[in-house]
Amino acid sequence: MSDPLLKVENLVKHYPLGAAGIFRKDVPVVRAVQDVSFSVEAGETLCIVGESGCGKSTVARLLMRLTEPTDGRVLLEGTDIAGLNKHALRDSRRRMQMVFQDPYSSLNPRLTAGQIITEPVGNFERLSRRKRDALAAELLQKVGMAPEMMHRLPSELSGGQRQRLGIARALSLNPSIIIADEAVSALDVSVQAQILNLLMDLQEQMGIAFVFISHDLSVVEHIGHRVAVMYLGRIVELAPCEALFANPVHPYTEALIAAAPVPNPTQVRLEVPVEGEVPSPVKPPSGCAFHPRCPLAIERCRIDVPALTRTRDGRVVACHVRAPARCSPGQSDVGSFSLTPVA
Structure with a gap:
């Protein structure tokens, strides 16, 4: 297989709260993005979803290098844009463009x-x-x-x-990939449908790849090929769109889908109990960040950070309970599977 169009490896972004000094060496930081990895093939749409504050828009800005990463690599057609100088970065702008959230x-x-x-x-x-x-x-x-x-x-x-x-x-x-950050969230529903269909038509005609960031699961289900679910700066599940909505594995993904409104009032939805608030990114919980709200949490969840693990159906999940078996040594947890690229 050829290399993916876009490959993100262990991306990290921390925002320090204040400046360090002689009497203040340990400056608290906002852990906006933590060890995020994924890949995007040519002609593919990867959707990133999650609650407000989970780090979706920060990832978008890091991909465009509008914000400097704390650590990690962003490989565009094999070139690490995080290490490019000003002149080389300017040239890379031709291959990757962005559609911002506020159209005004x-x-x-x-x-x-x-x-x-x-x-x-x-x-x-x-x-x-x-x-x-x-x-x-x-x-x-x-x-x-x-x-x-x-x-x-x-x-x-x-x-x-x-x-x-x-x-x-x-x-x-004429870019190879477009980063769309909440590109339809400020629009009426009828206009949203027009814009989404426009993006899909352009993808079919021009073979453009999209990283589509949204909190609207109905939009994601309509336009996405694969979906990455983020929680408190980390990807907790990444799977083909149809498989993720039909059978969510991570408890947070399950709760997120269950919380989405259904247009049919007679349809009975699965209620997934999720209590409490999203923890602070300044002082995230130890172990799995979701464990204080997770109904399936065990003692290991409070101690160890779960790694993205490949399940039997090919998706990757960060959960000690739902995905206990690791993939074989040397095999990539994130970048080795994807849908067939759209022509």
């Missing part, structure tokens, strides 16, 4: 839609005005907008149109 604040209010779309291209090559307008018109049509809208300001567009504009901007450099 991520756009320059003083630029027209056409200028917003072609601005990234201007960082790498010079285009005549005619070529810029042609590119803007082409990308606007590709995302379902009229070419005449290139002369409008973001304030003159609706929320759905602004999000389409953000997608068009990300497509302007």
Whole structure:
């Protein structure tokens, strides 16, 4: 098998609370991301889900290197972008772009839609005005907008149109992968469906890979090929989308799916008891971070941090109770399985 398009190895991000000094050597830190590893194949959509504050958006910023990692590697087509200098990092931006959560604040209010779309291209090559307008018109049509809208300001567009504009901007450099951080969370349900279908169509046409970050499980079930579930900065389960929703293994995944609203009021859902609040990332619990809320916790859960372990059906789970058997020595726990890439 060829190397994955994107490979993340043992990614860590800590935010110190204050500065160290002569009389203060041990500075408390927020452990936003802890030992996160996964891979993304060309043409694949990997969804990252979890409660607010679990580290999803921090992972997105680390992938783009908008935030410097504390430790770990982000390999884009085999190149570790975490170690690139400023000039080399700039070149890597052509291959990986981002669609931000807020479709308004991520756009320059003083630029027209056409200028917003072609601005990234201007960082790498010079285009005549005619070529810029042609590119803007082409990308606007590709995302379902009229070419005449290139002369409008973001304030003159609706929320759905602004999000389409953000997608068009990300497509302007013809990237291999797009990081979409809560790309539809601020939109109406009908507009969400349009944007999701647009992303899926673009993936089929252009072979783009997506890292799609969301807290909406219905959205994830619709668009995802694989799903990584995060809790308190760690991945606790990673599995093909259909298998994860049909048979969640980790107790947190089970509780997360059970808590999702169901549109049918007559349908009986499985109730999974999860009590208490999410622990502080400054002082996370020892052992498994989920053990204070887990109904299946045993004594080992309070002591040892569970490693991602491959189960018999091919998924990886970090749970002492549900996934006690380790994979064979030398075999990767995360990066050795994936769905067949989309053409």
